[in-house]
Amino acid sequence: MRATVFHGTRDVRVEEVPDATLREPTDVVVRVTHACICGSDLWPYRGELLIYGETGRTGHEFMGVVEDVGAEVRTLKKGDRVIAPFAFSDGVCEYCSGGLHTSCVQGGYWGAQNDGGQGEAVRVPWADGTLVKLPGEVDLTDSRLAAAVATLTDVMCTGHHAAVSAGVGPGATAVVVGDGAVGLCGVLAAKRLGAERIIVMGRHEDRLAVARTFGATDEVRERGAEAIARVQELTGGGAPHVLECVGTGQATETAIGVCRAGGTVGHVGVPAEPISLMDVYGRNIALRGGVAPARAYQPALLADVLAGVIDPSPVLDVTVGLDGVPGGYAAMDERRAIKVLVEL
Amino acid sequence: MRATVFHGTRDVRVEEVPDATLREPTDVVVRVTHACICGSDLWPYRGELLIYGETGRTGHEFMGVVEDVGAEVRTLKKGDRVIAPFAFSDGVCEYCSGGLHTSCVQGGYWGAQNDGGQGEAVRVPWADGTLVKLPGEVDLTDSRLAAAVATLTDVMCTGHHAAVSAGVGPGATAVVVGDGAVGLCGVLAAKRLGAERIIVMGRHEDRLAVARTFGATDEVRERGAEAIARVQELTGGGAPHVLECVGTGQATETAIGVCRAGGTVGHVGVPAEPISLMDVYGRNIALRGGVAPARAYQPALLADVLAGVIDPSPVLDVTVGLDGVPGGYAAMDERRAIKVLVEL
Numbered sequence: 001m002r003a004t005v006f007h008g009t010r011d012v013r014v015e016e017v018p019d020a021t022l023r024e025p026t027d028v029v030v031r032v033t034h035a036c037i038c039g040s041d042l043w044p045y046r047g048e049l050l051i052y053g054e055t056g057r058t059g060h061e062f063m064g065v066v067e068d069v070g071a072e073v074r075t076l077k078k079g080d081r082v083i084a085p086f087a088f089s090d091g092v093c094e095y096c097s098g099g100l101h102t103s104c105v106q107g108g109y110w111g112a113q114n115d116g117g118q119g120e121a122v123r124v125p126w127a128d129g130t131l132v133k134l135p136g137e138v139d140l141t142d143s144r145l146a147a148a149v150a151t152l153t154d155v156m157c158t159g160h161h162a163a164v165s166a167g168v169g170p171g172a173t174a175v176v177v178g179d180g181a182v183g184l185c186g187v188l189a190a191k192r193l194g195a196e197r198i199i200v201m202g203r204h205e206d207r208l209a210v211a212r213t214f215g216a217t218d219e220v221r222e223r224g225a226e227a228i229a230r231v232q233e234l235t236g237g238g239a240p241h242v243l244e245c246v247g248t249g250q251a252t253e254t255a256i257g258v259c260r261a262g263g264t265v266g267h268v269g270v271p272a273e274p275i276s277l278m279d280v281y282g283r284n285i286a287l288r289g290g291v292a293p294a295r296a297y298q299p300a301l302l303a304d305v306l307a308g309v310i311d312p313s314p315v316l317d318v319t320v321g322l323d324g325v326p327g328g329y330a331a332m333d334e335r336r337a338i339k340v341l342v343e344l
Numbered sequence: 345m346r347a348t349v350f351h352g353t354r355d356v357r358v359e360e361v362p363d364a365t366l367r368e369p370t371d372v373v374v375r376v377t378h379a380c381i382c383g384s385d386l387w388p389y390r391g392e393l394l395i396y397g398e399t400g401r402t403g404h405e406f407m408g409v410v411e412d413v414g415a416e417v418r419t420l421k422k423g424d425r426v427i428a429p430f431a432f433s434d435g436v437c438e439y440c441s442g443g444l445h446t447s448c449v450q451g452g453y454w455g456a457q458n459d460g461g462q463g464e465a466v467r468v469p470w471a472d473g474t475l476v477k478l479p480g481e482v483d484l485t486d487s488r489l490a491a492a493v494a495t496l497t498d499v500m501c502t503g504h505h506a507a508v509s510a511g512v513g514p515g516a517t518a519v520v521v522g523d524g525a526v527g528l529c530g531v532l533a534a535k536r537l538g539a540e541r542i543i544v545m546g547r548h549e550d551r552l553a554v555a556r557t558f559g560a561t562d563e564v565r566e567r568g569a570e571a572i573a574r575v576q577e578l579t580g581g582g583a584p585h586v587l588e589c590v591g592t593g594q595a596t597e598t599a600i601g602v603c604r605a606g607g608t609v610g611h612v613g614v615p616a617e618p619i620s621l622m623d624v625y626g627r628n629i630a631l632r633g634g635v636a637p638a639r640a641y642q643p644a645l646l647a648d649v650l651a652g653v654i655d656p657s658p659v660l661d662v663t664v665g666l667d668g669v670p671g672g673y674a675a676m677d678e679r680r681a682i683k684v685l686v687e688l
Contacts, residue, residue: 095605101626182406252621261439261447271621277596281615281634283447291630 001112001121004058004325008334009047009058012058012326014143020121024206025072029123030082033140034150035342036316037328038059038086039180040270045329049270058085059118061153063134067121075128081140082233083302084117084124085152086110086296091129093257101295102128103141103262117153118325118342132298138306147341148305151185155339156312158268159185161191161292162215162243168264176216177255178245179207181339184343185277186243191215192310193306194272195241201254211315212323224250228257231281238263244289250334254337259285268292311314347463348402348669353391354677356402356670364465369416372471374426377484378494379686380405380463380660381429383524389673393614396455403462404430404454405497407478408688411465419472426475427646428461428468429638430454430498435473445639448473462669464684473628476642482650487504490684491657492511493647495529496642499683500656502612503529504638504645506587507537510610514538520560522589523551525659525683526612528558530587535559536654539585543573543578544649545598551682554658558559568594572601582607588633593617602627613638616657660685 003017020029022078038061038269043049052058066076076082088097089104096104106126108114115122124130131196132152140146159182167172176186176277180203190198192215200216202208208219232238236261244252253276255265261283268289280287304310318337320328321344328340348363364373384676387393403415407427410420420426433448440448448578450457450470459466466473479528484490501527510606512518521528521548530533534542535558542561544555552563561563564574574584582604588596599609605627612633624631648654664672665688672684 014359098606100606103627262442262444267621267625271625274620275619276618277611277615277631280631281611284632284637285636287621287624287631288628292627293628 001120002322003116005055005275006044006052006058007055010045012045012329014323014325017057017119020115020123022068022070023123024125025127026126027070028066028076028089028124028131029068030062030064030069030071030084030119030122030124032062032064032120032122032344034063034344035059036155037118037154037325037332037340037342039182041329042333044122044297045333052116053113056112057114057116057119058111059116061150062117062122062133063150063153066343070127073127075130075298076133076152081134081138082318083129083149083152083298085298087294088125088130089295090126099293099296100315101293102291111203120322120344130295135306144313147316148311149302150341151312151315152301154294155315156185156188156301157294157297158182158292159245160297162186162266162268162289164243164266165263165264165268165289166241166243168193168195168241169197170305171295173197173235173239174243175199175201175239175258176243176245176249177201178269179204179211180245183243183245184210184315184338185312186245187211187216188214188310188312190243192304199239201231204335210338213281213314224254227254231258234338235260236343240264244268244269247272249275256280256285261285264288315339319343332339345464346557346666347460350388350396351399354389354594356389356673358667358669361401361463364459364467366412366414367467368469369639370466370470370472371414371415371660372410372417373419374408374428374466374468374476375411376406376408376461376464376466376688378490378688379403380494381462381676381686382498383526385673386677387594389677390635394577396427396460397457400456401458401460401463402455402658403460405494406461406466407494408495414471416419420475422445423553425478425482426614427478427493427642428475429464429497429501430644431633431638432469432474433639436472439647440473443637443640444682445637446635448544457606464666464688472641473637475644479650487663488657491660492655494685495656495659496645496649498638499525499659500529500645501641502526502636503589504533504641506610506612506633507532507533508610509608509633510585510587510622512537512539512585515540516585517541518585519543519545519583519602520587520589521545521595521612523548523555524589526587528554528659528682529656531555531560531657532558532654532677536585543575543583545575548679554682557658568598572600575602579604582602584608586610591616593619600624600629605629608632616658659683663687
């Protein structure tokens, strides 16, 4: 089969690899119909963090059709349409039962030495625990709907995790740090959870336009100390709920700086740099969040996508075929795309 | 009057200073009967962090008798016996109303250019909001009881804040990082909140003995990676509630390392060094806490001290007079004392 393989900085290639096959009786093989390129796929692409190893399969966001079913799989059959979360998990351990599937004792991540999402097929471990089945009547030839569903493999769940971790609820005032795809989904998630005021911090006009359609009420384009001062002014001393959706040291310090004393920063950006906790300490700001347990959130978010309550599809603003994946990486790297959908 | 003044590294002196006097109609002047030396007083003493300025009054833990009362003070009269929290606060702002008195919009800290607790008298701003009155029948000539009450000015409230921030409740398994006075109070607070298993991490036998009387069920004497491995083994993967009571980078990393995925670290140690959030991120560990809003906790903890439910007095293992304050600093610096009580 064909799949995308990481070879080095700014060098990903679509090439022939061994077919995905059943290995354990709890596996299924999924033929991929849609995949996405994630902001975190850009780390190895830019030579920053080798999440796919020195040379390994790429992609952790995919959906598709069940093609082959292991003997012990109980809930899935050939032909079922499924979405995957960006980590696999057994669905039954202490952590999965508690909604923290990313800490599953038998879990793991796609790509590297496992099959990656940016290819024709994927072996899925713990298929009963990992996959979420789509209702039969969903029309994935509707490309807007397919894109909206595809966001549930990671980015929409990650934005939602930021909002949940930040404690956003009805009537809340929330600040979203970052106007990338995760930040935009954070805006949509905050709106869905009932936030009344959503201040988005970013500086890309096309992305801020999406933020407005997702429910952002205010935009702050400044950076650093100026940005913090502006949010402090808008909120009379900071917001009680802040979604950190970038991960750099500066973004994290900004998120803490715009948080009200006693408030909560929900962080989902990979924390690339060490940070000082002095301001957090002095003002009793809680830091919650981390890698999103997407599997825990998929059923409820899927129901809302299918019911038309939320439509995260605008974050996927460029679509390519499998051969277009390397070009899709370049488009995201050069900020010509917010996020790329791959249709197979 | 006489008070302790910081002059430089390992140079604190008891000397003549201007008398404490009323300045605002909302002030009272308190004649100090008992003060304590705090672990954080050792930072300037050791030349690490000048919390009292280049040269300023020291001490933020004191109790005493109201001596002079401003015209607008409503709840206090001359002769009332009172305890102070380690920060003053108006008692009425948004933050005070929410229990976060350390973020009071009109608040501040003792010492430096304000009167310090380690002296004969203190001008207390916002006296109605700041001070907690002791019942008239309390016998402070009972030195054990006086010491127990004196811990409520800071250290017991700080240990309690660690336990509350870590989410300790009935039946909990908690780890306390640090066997200093704050860590010991954290053990006692966790026990009071209903924890069933309390693992204390430390290496001073005299302090671990106090921890046992306070309710510690397990002791871990290792450090660093070995300590983390030991707690992981004792708890089958980490504890859901961890109290960080030191503040160094190593202690904070240890606290995170012994925390169960999805658990909470309640931190009250001043975070001296930047830390990486990678482990926090990967395992969704919440960091909560900061400078303790002692004023919020004093009424309930005082009631339990007076009822004999808790007795934190053993953390004050050395008593001196005002002239003995410099010697008290040295005793704590050299670890000959856990914590020093000053009787005036």
